[in-house]
Amino acid sequence: MSASKVQEIIIHHRFNRPKTIPWPIGDGTAPIFEETIENGVRVLRETGRDPLNEFVQASLPETLVYNIIARYERGDVAALHRTMGQFIDVVGMPTNLAEAHQAILDIENKFDTLSADVKACFNNNVNEFIDAVANGKLDEKLASFVKKTEPSVDPVKEDVTE
Numbered sequence: 001m002s003a004s005k006v007q008e009i010i011i012h013h014r015f016n017r018p019k020t021i022p023w024p025i026g027d028g029t030a031p032i033f034e035e036t037i038e039n040g041v042r043v044l045r046e047t048g049r050d051p052l053n054e055f056v057q058a059s060l061p062e063t064l065v066y067n068i069i070a071r072y073e074r075g076d077v078a079a080l081h082r083t084m085g086q087f088i089d090v091v092g093m094p095t096n097l098a099e100a101h102q103a104i105l106d107i108e109n110k111f112d113t114l115s116a117d118v119k120a121c122f123n124n125n126v127n128e129f130i131d132a133v134a135n136g137k138l139d140e141k142l143a144s145f146v147k148k149t150e151p152s153v154d155p156v157k158e159d160v161t162e
Contacts, residue, residue, distance in 0.1 A: 028052055040125040121145045 012018060029049035036043050061067055071079035094100035111119070111126045121141050122128040132138045 037131050
């Protein structure tokens, strides 16, 4: 048997625990992110910071157990539910990942059928088209397209003689 290094196993207990290194506290703010599209690529950028203490204090009254019990006593039976209900219209929404992927493919196929002039409004990029639809800017983009393509018509004055 050759002499090799044997690793020593140290079992820590309350009398010989390793030195505790405190974690940095931070600056008391949380980042705010915004998704943008740059050169056809979705990018997540930090746009600002929110103070955490204000967020915590704003949520305090609705999380106090006394206030929750008082809501229940006033007749709000949902006050003691684990999760609050959401009432949204989900008719036609994808129910799984395959359907969601198919919906994106359908949008891409519809974008491919648009004319070259309309595609140029979106820099020939389907992601910019999706972004315009999602952010409600589609009408604005298409209105600028219509203004560019409308022929300029001078009003013709008719000579009406009586």
